[in-house]
Amino acid sequence: MKQEDLKFVIVGHIDHGKSTLIGRLFYDTDSLPEGKIEEVKEICDALGKDLEFAYVMDHLEEERTQGITIDTAQTFFKTEKRDYVIIDAPGHREFTKNMITGASQAEAAILIVDADEGVQEQTRRHAYILSLLGLEQVIVAMNKMDKVEFSEERYKKVSKDTVDFLTQIGAKATYIVPMSAKNGDNIASKSDKMKWYDGPIILDALDSFKSLVDRQGGELRYPIQDVYQMDDKRIFAGRVESGIIKAGEEIEVLPTGEKSTVLTVEEFNNPDKSQAVAGESTGITVKDKLFIDRGHVICHVGKGPVVSNEIKANLFWMANEPLKAGETVIFKLATQEAKCLVKKIEKRIDSSTMELIEENAGTLENREVGEVVLNFTNRIIVDDFNITPELGRFVIEKNLDTAGGGIITDLGGK
Amino acid sequence: MLTIIAIDALEHKLVEEFDLPNLKLDHYGKTNISEFSEARTMVLWSSFMTGKNQEADILAKGDKEMWNTKFELDETFFSKFKNPKVIDLPGYNYDLEQHERSRLLLREYFETEDEEKKNEVRKKYNDNAFAHHRIVKKEFEDALAAGHDLLLGYFSVADEIGHLNFGNKMMNKMIYKELDEIVSQVPGDKIVLSDHGMMAIGYYGDHSEYGFWSTNFEDLGNPKITDFREIIGKKYQ
Numbered sequence: 001m002k003q004e005d006l007k008f009v010i011v012g013h014i015d016h017g018k019s020t021l022i023g024r025l026f027y028d029t030d031s032l033p034e035g036k037i038e039e040v041k042e043i044c045d046a047l048g049k050d051l052e053f054a055y056v057m058d059h060l061e062e063e064r065t066q067g068i069t070i071d072t073a074q075t076f077f078k079t080e081k082r083d084y085v086i087i088d089a090p091g092h093r094e095f096t097k098n099m100i101t102g103a104s105q106a107e108a109a110i111l112i113v114d115a116d117e118g119v120q121e122q123t124r125r126h127a128y129i130l131s132l133l134g135l136e137q138v139i140v141a142m143n144k145m146d147k148v149e150f151s152e153e154r155y156k157k158v159s160k161d162t163v164d165f166l167t168q169i170g171a172k173a174t175y176i177v178p179m180s181a182k183n184g185d186n187i188a189s190k191s192d193k194m195k196w197y198d199g200p201i202i203l204d205a206l207d208s209f210k211s212l213v214d215r216q217g218g219e220l221r222y223p224i225q226d227v228y229q230m231d232d233k234r235i236f237a238g239r240v241e242s243g244i245i246k247a248g249e250e251i252e253v254l255p256t257g258e259k260s261t262v263l264t265v266e267e268f269n270n271p272d273k274s275q276a277v278a279g280e281s282t283g284i285t286v287k288d289k290l291f292i293d294r295g296h297v298i299c300h301v302g303k304g305p306v307v308s309n310e311i312k313a314n315l316f317w318m319a320n321e322p323l324k325a326g327e328t329v330i331f332k333l334a335t336q337e338a339k340c341l342v343k344k345i346e347k348r349i350d351s352s353t354m355e356l357i358e359e360n361a362g363t364l365e366n367r368e369v370g371e372v373v374l375n376f377t378n379r380i381i382v383d384d385f386n387i388t389p390e391l392g393r394f395v396i397e398k399n400l401d402t403a404g405g406g407i408i409t410d411l412g413g414k
Numbered sequence: 415m416l417t418i419i420a421i422d423a424l425e426h427k428l429v430e431e432f433d434l435p436n437l438k439l440d441h442y443g444k445t446n447i448s449e450f451s452e453a454r455t456m457v458l459w460s461s462f463m464t465g466k467n468q469e470a471d472i473l474a475k476g477d478k479e480m481w482n483t484k485f486e487l488d489e490t491f492f493s494k495f496k497n498p499k500v501i502d503l504p505g506y507n508y509d510l511e512q513h514e515r516s517r518l519l520l521r522e523y524f525e526t527e528d529e530e531k532k533n534e535v536r537k538k539y540n541d542n543a544f545a546h547h548r549i550v551k552k553e554f555e556d557a558l559a560a561g562h563d564l565l566l567g568y569f570s571v572a573d574e575i576g577h578l579n580f581g582n583k584m585m586n587k588m589i590y591k592e593l594d595e596i597v598s599q600v601p602g603d604k605i606v607l608s609d610h611g612m613m614a615i616g617y618y619g620d621h622s623e624y625g626f627w628s629t630n631f632e633d634l635g636n637p638k639i640t641d642f643r644e645i646i647g648k649k650y651q
Contacts, residue, residue, distance in 0.1 A: 043588050046544035048551070055591075059584045 004211040007085040007105060008137075011126035012112030017143040021112060021181040021202075022086060023053025028188035029203070031077035032056065053181065081207040105389060108137035108209045110202070115154055115178065116147040119161050124169075125354040131171035132314045132349075132369065134385045134392070134407050137209040140173040141202060145194065146180040152196040175205045218242040218278070220251075221305065221388050222298040223334040223381075228283070235266055235283040236292050238335065241390045245284060245298070246275040253290060254297045254381045255307045260288040295336035297381045297391070305383035305391055308412035309376045310343070314369060315396065316351065319403035322363040323370070323396070330397035333380060334390045340374045347371040364404075372406070382411050415602040416495075416650060417558070418566040420462075420503060421593060422455060423573035423619070424608035424626045432587055434594040437606055442628030445607070446638050453610035453621035455573070456480050458639055460505035462607070463490040465643025468505075481513060491643040494650065495564035499557050502550050503568040512546045516574055523578065536578055543574035551596060558600065564650075569593060576612045580619025605629050605646075609639065 010018050026032045040055045077084050087106050109130050113123055130138055140162050148154040155178045166172055177186055178197050185191035186201045200208065220243035228235045245251070249262050266283040267273040276282035284298075292298075297305065317323050323342060331340040348357040349369040357368065364370040385392025385407050396404040426444050429437045447453055450461075450469050460468040460483055472480045483505045490506065492498040502508045519539040526532055547569065554567035572589050579585050597606055606629075611622035627634055634645065 040584070040588075043585055046540065047588065047592050048548045049592070055584070055588055058587055 005083045005085050006107055006206065006209060006211045007087050008108040008110060008206070008209075009087045009106040010110045010112060010141075011130065012110075012141075013114065013117075013120045013122040013126075016112045016114040016117070016120075016123070017181045018112055019054035019057040020052065021110070021141060021143065021187075023056040024181045024184055024187050025084075025086075025202070026056065026060075026077050027053060028184060029077040029079060033060075036060070050182075079203055079207055082211070084206065106133075106135060107211060108139070108206065109135050110139045110141050111173070112141045112143050113158060113162060114147075115142045115145045115158055118158050119165055124165055127166060127171055128169050128354050131166075131169050132354075132407075134314075134409060136172075136174075136386050138171070138173050139202065139205045140176040141181075142176060142178045143181050145178045145185060146183055150178070150180075150185075150191070150193040152194070155194075155197070174209075175199055177202055177205055218387065219303050220245055220298070220300045221383065221391060222284075223336070223390070224292055224294055224296045224298065225335050226294055227292060233264075233285050234289075235285055236298070237281070237283040238298075239281045240276050240278050241334070242278050242388050243300075244275055244277045245282075250301045251286070251298050252301045252304055253292055254299060254304050255379045256291060256296070258288075258290045258292075259301055260286040260290055263287050295334075295338075295381075297334075305381055305388065306411040307379050308382055309379045310412040311374050311380075311382060311408050312346075312410035312412075313372055313374060313394070313406040313408045315364065315372045315404050315406035316369050317364045317366060317404045319398060319401065320366055321398065321403070322365045323372075323398070323404060324363050325361065329403070331374065331376070331380070331394055332397060333382065333394040336380055338376050338378050338380050340376050340396075342372060343375045344373040345370045346373065371409075382408055384408075384411070415562065416564050416646065417600045417602065417604045418564070419593075419597050419600065419604065419606045420459070420566055420568040421572055421606065421608045421626075422568070422570045423576050423610060423612045423621065424590075424593070424606070425572075425576075425611035425613070425622060426624065426626045427611070428586065428590055429626065432590050432594075434590055436594045436597040437590070437628060439597070439604065439606060439628040439630040441630075441633040442606075442626070443634065443636060444611075445625035445627050446636050447610060447623065447625055449638065449640075453623055453625075455609055455621075456483055456504050458609035458625070459503055459568075460485060462609070462639045462642055463492065463503070463506060465491060465640050467640055481510070491646055492564060492566070494647060495562075497562050498564035498566075499560065499562040500564075500566045501553050501557065501568060502570075503566060508568065509546070512542070515542055516546075520577065539578055540575060543571055546574075547571040554596070555599065567596075569596070573612070576619035578618060580612060580614050581617030603629075603631050603649075605642070607639075607642065 010021060012018060027037060036059055037056060040059055041051045044051045111127055113119060142155060142158055159176045178194055179186035179202060185193055188203050190201055221241040222245055223238050224236050225238045228237060247262050247265050251262055252259050263285045265273050265276050325342055325345045328339055328341050331338050345361040345364050347359055348361040348364055350357055351367050351369045383391035392408050394406055395402050449467055450457060457469045457472050460472060464485060472483055485505055487493045492500055500506055519535055519542060523532055523535040523539060550569060557565050575589055608626040610625050612619040613622040625639060
């Protein structure tokens with residue numbers, strides 16, 4: 001059975017072969033519109049060049065610009081296991097902002113590194129963004145192995161450099177795959193030129209990743225949106241963000257810790273409904289008379305997320321008025337809303353260059369990323385961003401406007 | 415060593431849109447060709463190499479004969495160099511037969527009404543332009559290492575392909591990227607110069623009323639094509 005789509009982003013130095021890799025992924029998975037590759041090949045032949053996949057991407061991009069293809073925002077390719085969506089990352093700033101605010105949610109990343117040139121400044125910056133965003137499913141694609149004669153020694157050297165700098169920034173690579181996008185080595189099929197490599201090829205590595213939206217198998221996370229009284233029933237409505245909720249099950253309500261049993265799972269005109277799965281908006285009734293309100297989260301007993309009064313987060317600020325250390329702002333996460341104190345701005349980072357501007361800063365300015373500590377009088381319910389993105393991502397309101405968005409990096413204690 | 419990459423119909427807007435760093439070099443802009451009544455290839459390149467507006471003299475030869483214009487070395491600024499090499503430049507030493515083949519195919523294309531026939535002729539026309547490009551490119555690349563103090567390579571592929579295929583953005587982008595790669599291989603001082611640009615007339619392309627220049631050594635502002643003789647003369651006197 002096919003799994004849910006997986007959205008990923010390809011980042012890295014501009015000349016390290018991103019377009020070529022995308023073109024190759026499309027070509028090798030037979031996902032290109034019919035005739036496109038032939039057209040590009042014909043012109044490459046006419047110019048006396050090898051087929052360059054970057055041109056294929058140019059072609060598709062051009063068609064999207066002209067509105068010829070149906071989908072204008074995202075590009076897709078398929079494997080036997082699932083469909084993939086490559087999220088366009090036009091610039092660091094847009095990508096960071098979109099990721100943090102949830103506008104485009106990459107679930108995995110390919111960090112591309114040129115085997116010949118090795119780790120460059122831009123590679124470092126992009127890797128830092130991935131770590132900032134909490135992305136844990138990362139393939140380092142060591143491209144252009146053909147330029148280094150498929151040398152194992154070179155692979156080891158660049159791998160070591162990569163691991164060293166990833167460790168410095170608190171990130172790690174799930175796989176480091178030696179490959180050549182131009183020639184198709186280790187992308188969709190194992191290369192016979194690198195027999196010394198026994199790890200997964202790019203497509204297998206992607207297939208091994210977990211889709212963050214494939215959450216039916218995860219722990220139950222049911223944030224309450226509203227409470228309705230209908231006849232004699234008190235219905236707790238919300239969207240199941242993760243797991244499955246079933247009638248008859250023991251549940252726990254956070255942050256109060258009260259426990260009860262699910263009596264019914266409600267659906268209009270469907271009295272036989274007995275369960276709701278991740279992604280479904282539904283309503284439930286419970287056996288006991290409990291205090292449940294908007295913002296509470298229902299989970300299985302003892303298997304809930306973290307209830308915390310202090311978190312650390314990476315925050316993207318997007319308001320003209322700066323965020324000040326010491327001020328109180330409105331914090332919104334899933335259906336929760338709470339006042340929060342900006343206890344510390346530990347780091348101010350330029351979101352375009354990813355350079356550190358200041359440590360222990362007094363303010364965070366428009367378009368900057370901050371590593372911040374947020375404190376709450378009333379406890380909030382939070383979860384690992386990589387497990388339940390909706391409980392790991394938040395927005396900040398200031399002066400009644402959305403002024404920033406962030407990803408929690410430290411959930412704090414219970 | 416100075417290398418001039420002379421490109422027919424390199425459009426300023428497209429160089430910007432495709433963001434090609436080698437075609438832009440360190441300084442780039444448009445050339446002013448407003449002194450000419452029309453952007454004609456033979457007139458513009460002749461004026462470039464002689465440093466003098468040649469429009470009246472060339473037009474006086476008539477439509478057909480003007481293509482046979484041929485300046486001698488000592489009439490051009492190339493003679494100021496000890497060991498110049500000029501490849502396929504109109505008005506100097508370009509391949510007349512190639513030009514004639516291209517011209518006849520273009521006429522055949524516009525004379526036929528039949529779509530299938532048009533496509534067939536278009537393919538022949540494109541093949542002819544690309545084949546010529548490969549020959550010129552090879553000669554240019556070989557000459558790069560031959561120790562000339564002036565090397566000028568004239569590339570007509572953007573103009574020829576553009577006339578019949580300007581609506582094919584991908585094809586044009588691939589050609590521009592190809593030209594960008596060619597410039598990237600050139601060491602030392604270089605000038606990229608185009609006689610005129612190109613604008614869309616439906617799917618076809620016609621000459622636009624400005625040219626393109628770029629250099630890796632000096633900001634030239636908004637020069638006339640006839641200024642290059644003096645600009646180069648001053649730098650290499």
